[in-house]
Amino acid sequence: MQANTCGHMTPEQFRQCGHAVVDWIARYMENVEGFPVLSQVTPGEIRQHLPSSPPEQGEQLQTILSDLDDVILPGITHWQSPNFFAYFPANASGPAILGDLVSSGLGVQGMLWATSPACTELETHVLDWLVEMLGLPEKFKSTTRGGGVIQDTASSATLCALVAARERASDFHTNTRGVDRVFTAYASTQAHSSMEKAAGIAGVGRDNLRLIDVDDAYAMRPTALEAAISRDLEAGHIPFFVGATVGSTSSTAIDPLSRIGQICRRHKLWLHVDAAHAGSAALCPEYRWIHAGLEQADSYCFNPHKWMLTNFDCDCLYVAERASLINSLSVLPEYLRNKATESGAVIDYRDWQLPLGRRFRALKLWFVIRHYGVSGLRQHIREHVSLAQEFAGWVEADDQFVLAAPVPLNLVCFRHVAGDEVNQRLLEALNSSGRLFLTHTKLDQRIVLRMAIGGAYTERRHVQRAWEYIQQAARANSA
Amino acid sequence: MQANTCGHMTPEQFRQCGHAVVDWIARYMENVEGFPVLSQVTPGEIRQHLPSSPPEQGEQLQTILSDLDDVILPGITHWQSPNFFAYFPANASGPAILGDLVSSGLGVQGMLWATSPACTELETHVLDWLVEMLGLPEKFKSTTRGGGVIQDTASSATLCALVAARERASDFHTNTRGVDRVFTAYASTQAHSSMEKAAGIAGVGRDNLRLIDVDDAYAMRPTALEAAISRDLEAGHIPFFVGATVGSTSSTAIDPLSRIGQICRRHKLWLHVDAAHAGSAALCPEYRWIHAGLEQADSYCFNPHKWMLTNFDCDCLYVAERASLINSLSVLPEYLRNKATESGAVIDYRDWQLPLGRRFRALKLWFVIRHYGVSGLRQHIREHVSLAQEFAGWVEADDQFVLAAPVPLNLVCFRHVAGDEVNQRLLEALNSSGRLFLTHTKLDQRIVLRMAIGGAYTERRHVQRAWEYIQQAARANSA
Incomplete structure (x- = not known):
């Protein structure tokens, strides 16, 4: 060198x-x-x-x-x-790493179509592929009035959706004049923290995000949502946004999209669906029930950088009406004007995201989808779900432990029956051993251990050994 | 495979x-x-x-x-x-590409210190190095109450600064309750479009970003700023933010930070300084004058992904008081709680940015700084500035062309004397030839060609040949 x-x-x-x-x-x-x-x-x-x-x-x-x-x-x-x-898997893979390497090597800026047409067109194309691969509603395809875009994270996707919703609800008034009424948003108590963060950033206010009560499976109660909206309407506020969750971070809770969607339609609220972790499961037809009702959503996102072997950052955001998003985020200074943009025949993704600049992230998705093929990706998901189900069975069969939430996919929430203090000790003992790494959450005010199975190279033997360590640690720490 | x-x-x-x-x-x-x-x-x-x-x-x-x-x-x-x-350079380099490759290979999430301590500590460390390398104010070092963080782009840095400013000005009221007064921000007419975008996203309103008139060198007029603030105060509004530019996108205009800083102090406004492209020049002591007055800024950013050989994305944002930024962006759900965070002894960068997740981007900066050494990076800057000065000399010596703005660094704004139509034809002829790529802007309502010299592998012969093509095309297109 x-x-x-x-x-x-x-x-x-x-x-x-x-x-x-x-x-x-x-x-x-x-x-x-x-x-x-x-x-x-x-x-x-x-x-x-x-x-x-x-x-x-x-x-x-x-x-x-x-x-x-x-x-x-x-x-x-x-x-x-x-x-x-x-936490959640953030699985990388050989083809993803190499796709990203090509992106670094080319070093192009994809802010406008003209600044590298392939960067934009491959992204649009691969995101259309994913609509097909996940069985998502057709309205999310770029061939309709909707379309998809790669964001860095679900946090940014949520913020984009929230801003577009705020604009639609105010006839694009707040973008120009600022927020001057009380706009109210809704998400379950189990929704990701990024919803609250977005409400703060967007000037809506964190207190104006109403956290809606959940049922026994930690899914949003539609009746509680309806009641909250009514209260805000009576108070003269402007309900504008519901953030529903498909697969909560804590416990894979799945909000009832159909009933929530009906409420949103009735009140003309923007429905955003956050399936950051769980969404990839829809690669397999047998798990597509998680998206039942999604056809009523205005926007949707999932993260291939969590459970689809594509290294961070890669969140796919879909909107049903791209005009709302673009009109909320577009600014066109003279130095970015060009013929292609003015023709209206191209997508300029800078208007679909918070930043101006953007990398060629579609390459890594393209490498992943082509390397594994749809069938390889399905197998990858099925292995993890199957391992999690098996682990859940072991938990159920052990008197020391109980499951703390339903296990629809690849995350097992469980706890030692001896209470918070023992669970906390258990967690620390396991993690300081270096042999495995688990994190916790709280459900019903109780500490719960989370076993998220989604590593690219996690095999049955790793899960089995993890369970042995957990059992050993329980014996040593519950005395 | x-x-x-x-x-x-x-x-x-x-x-x-x-x-x-x-x-x-x-x-x-x-x-x-x-x-x-x-x-x-x-x-x-x-x-x-x-x-x-x-x-x-x-x-x-x-x-x-x-x-x-x-x-x-x-x-x-x-x-x-x-x-x-x-546009602007977006120069990559071998070491940057390889540093980024290591980041992809490790595939770690840097949202919390605990989720990979090296990811956080190397970032803090390298950003402290850069304070020294660029001769930035000491208050931007992590050893003070300030500190630096890597953002994806200057757009996001601006939005973070604007939100932190909004919160400081409202005693952290708007974050919780929403924007409920008219908050007014200020930037020059030459400021980057991301300022306007940020004002829209943050619920402040694009119209409440006052675009301040500029002088003959396209730099903000402090007297016009002062007058605009007075008008807003009289109207009962809340002036809260000034976005000053060091090196505008159009023409490398440099706002007078000292005088702007004094005005901000007097009215308790947050001063953010955007040096996205030009900032890297401060690697060389002889160009540090561009930052004169920076000690009065509350935040500052520059993009190693533009002119410091570090592939996109890599914007360095510095704040003088990290508490304002963190208090504006922090949310701590149960599932992210951990001992290190609670000890207060670590930085959790998720609270310094819009998204939650983050890549190990410090690696590429570390590779670049170590591969080139400070002296190599200085030489890189000096070569481009010298080439741009030489090119400006050629323009001045040619009767067909005139310089359209001062050339403090590596961007030459010039135009053919025959008017807009000829300049437009010239641009299209040059760009459709495939031999070089130039873009335009408007200064004083006139089309101006921009020659931004900053490619990693751009040598004198490329600049010389570009000038020959421009002269040839001018002869062919101005008849």
């Missing part, structure tokens, strides 16, 4: 260095199972190993790769470990 | 396929100069070459790579071509 002029790699140097980095990642893949899943460092420990000032002269790639091993890896919590069962 | 179970690549298969993709990129680097810079396809042309349905069975990597050449490349506008002079 020698320097020319200011030190650029030549293509030949890039080839050599690139092979070395690919080999480093391949070795990481081979070894990841052996690392403590949850990083065991203390705050500030990584920084202590970094020089306080940047280097004046360039360094060799080998030096940097050595530091990756020595300095960085101890501070990594290994999301790609087959023993990672915490 | 054979399948095991659902079709995952083994580490060995990843190694082989990874080498093939690295080689593909190295070949692209070797050949990029020969492609038409601006893609010449028509709307829909790329999609016509893509199958209407996704493949049921997996495909070979070689097939996908062939399609990259045959289907995708014709639809690419080559931002990495040394003949790309449009």
Whole structure:
């Protein structure tokens, strides 16, 4: 890795260095199972190993790769470990990593169609494929008045949907003049925290997001939603948005979209459906029931970066009427004007998202779908659901533990019968062992352990061993 | 690339396929100069070459790579071509691409410190390095009450700053209760369109962003700012935010930060400084004058993904008081609670940005800074500034052309003396030739050509040849 002029790699140097980095990642893949899943460092420990000032002269790639091993890896919590069962899966895969590498190599900006037509058209195309692959409503296809776009996260998708909803409800008044009435939004008490964050950012106010009560399966109660809307209407407020959840983060609760959709229709509310984690399950026809009623939604999102082997960031947002979204987010300064935009014949995705710039993220989705094929992706989902069902059976068969929520897909919520303190001790013992990583939530005010099974390389043996560790730890910590 | 179970690549298969993709990129680097810079396809042309349905069975990597050449490349506008002079540079580099590759390979989520401590600590560390490298005010270091964070784009940085400003001005009232007064923001008529977009999204209203008149160098007039604030105060509004620009997109106009800062202090307005493109110039002590007065800013951002050889996305946002930002964006659901967060001893970057999830983007910055060293990065900036100054000299020496704005750094705004129609024809002739790519803006209601010199591989010969083409095209199109 020698320097020319200011030190650029030549293509030949890039080839050599690139092979070395690919080999480093391949070795990481081979070894990841052996690392403590949850990083065991203390705050500030990584920084202590970094020089306080940047280097004046360039360094060799080998030096940097050595530091990756020595300095960085101890501070990594290994999301790609087959023993990672915490939060939600964020599974990467070989083809996704390589698709993303091509995107970095091309280094194009996809803000406008004209700034790289393939970046826009491949995205539109692959998102249309996904409508077919997941059996989503036709109205989400780009060939209708709707269409799909890649966002970084479901948080941003929610914010885009909320802003478009606010604009539709105000005849595009608040975008220009600011929020000047009380606009009220609705989501269940189990909805993702990004709903609350979005309400704050958009100037609607977090208190004006009404958190609706849930039933025994932690799904939104439509009657409670209806009542909340009525109260707000009586108070002279403007109900405008319902954020329904298909697969809550805590426990995979699935809100009843059909009944919620009817309420939204009646009151002309925007229905956004957040299926960030669970949505990928719809690749398999037998799980498409999770989306029953989705045809009434104004927008929908799911994250291939969670459970569809596409490395972060890749959230797919669909809207039924792209005009509402575009009219809310479009600004056209002179320096971005171009013939293609003015022809109206193209999509400019900058108007479908919060930022202006955008990477060529469709490449990694394209690589993933083509590498695995639809059948490979289905098998991937089925394996995880099957492992979770088996794990749930083990929990049910053990007197020490009980299931804490229904297990529709790949997340098992369970707890030790001895109460919060034991569950907390159990969690800490397991995670500090480094053998596996689990996280918790609270359901009905009680601490619950969450076993999210979705790692690309998680096999039956990992789940089985995790259960053995959990049982052992329970014996050691419940005495 | 054979399948095991659902079709995952083994580490060995990843190694082989990874080498093939690295080689593909190295070949692209070797050949990029020969492609038409601006893609010449028509709307829909790329999609016509893509199958209407996704493949049921997996495909070979070689097939996908062939399609990259045959289907995708014709639809690419080559931002990495040394003949790309449009919009703004978005220069990638070997080390950046490889740092990003490591990030994809590790596949970690950096939303919390605990979810990968190294992801957070390396980011904090590298952003502190950059304070030193650019000679930024000490208050932006994490060791003070401020600190830095990587955002996707300056658009998102602006929105974060605007929301934090709105909250500070309302005692954190609007975040909870919604916007219920008229909040007024200020930026020059030359400010980036993302300011207007942010005002709309945040519920402040685009009309409540006052666009302040500029002087002959297209920089904000402080007296006009002061007058606008007074008018709004008299009307009972709440002035809260000034977005100043260091290096406008149109013409590298540099707002007078010192005088603007004094006005902000007097009226307790949040001063955000957007140096997306120009900021990297401050790597060189001789260009640090662009930041004169920055010590009065509440927030600041610049984009290493524009002019510091770090591939998109990588915007560095700094705040002087991190508490305002965090208090505006923090939400802590049960399922994200953890001991490190509760100890208060760590940074959780999810509270410094719009989305929850985040990639390990500090790696690419770390690779870039270490590969080039500070001296290599300075040389890179100096070469481009020097080329732009030389180009400006050629324009001045040619009777057919005039400079349309000062040329403080690496962007030359110029126009043919024969008026808008000729400049428009000139632009179209040049861009449809595929030999180079330029874009335009309007200054004083006149069309202006923009020559932005910042490609990683742009050398003197490319700039020289571009000027020859421009002169030839002028002779052919001004008759």
